[in-house]
Amino acid sequence: MSQKRTIELTCPMCGKPAHFTLWDSVNNVLNPELEEQLLKNTFALFSCPHCGGQNYVAYDFLYHDMQKGVDDISSAFPGRKGQGEGECFA
Numbered sequence: 001m002s003q004k005r006t007i008e009l010t011c012p013m014c015g016k017p018a019h020f021t022l023w024d025s026v027n028n029v030l031n032p033e034l035e036e037q038l039l040k041n042t043f044a045l046f047s048c049p050h051c052g053g054q055n056y057v058a059y060d061f062l063y064h065d066m067q068k069g070v071d072d073i074s075s076a077f078p079g080r081k082g083q084g085e086g087e088c089f090a
Helices: 032-040
Strands: 003-010 017-027 045-047 054-065 070-076 087-089
Touching (some): 017 032
Parallel strands (some): 017 054
Antiparallel strands (some): 003 017, 045 054, 054 070, 054 087
16 A cells, blocks of 8 residues: 655745655555656655745655565665755755
């Protein structure tokens, strides 16, 4: 099962708060649209409703590939580990 939660971020472009959906768990059979986002590199893309700026959000999540029988702890942008969970970067 895919699991999500909503967090509040501060947009690094305009400084205003906005909500973002973090996926703690992604199941590629139940939510194929999330797998498509991963493949298109839009999975962790935050779009600010105030200024329209777009930034990626770094965080870890569990990926379930039900077709291959694989569970993997993945990271949206692992090169950004120094930031706190859910922080935006340009």
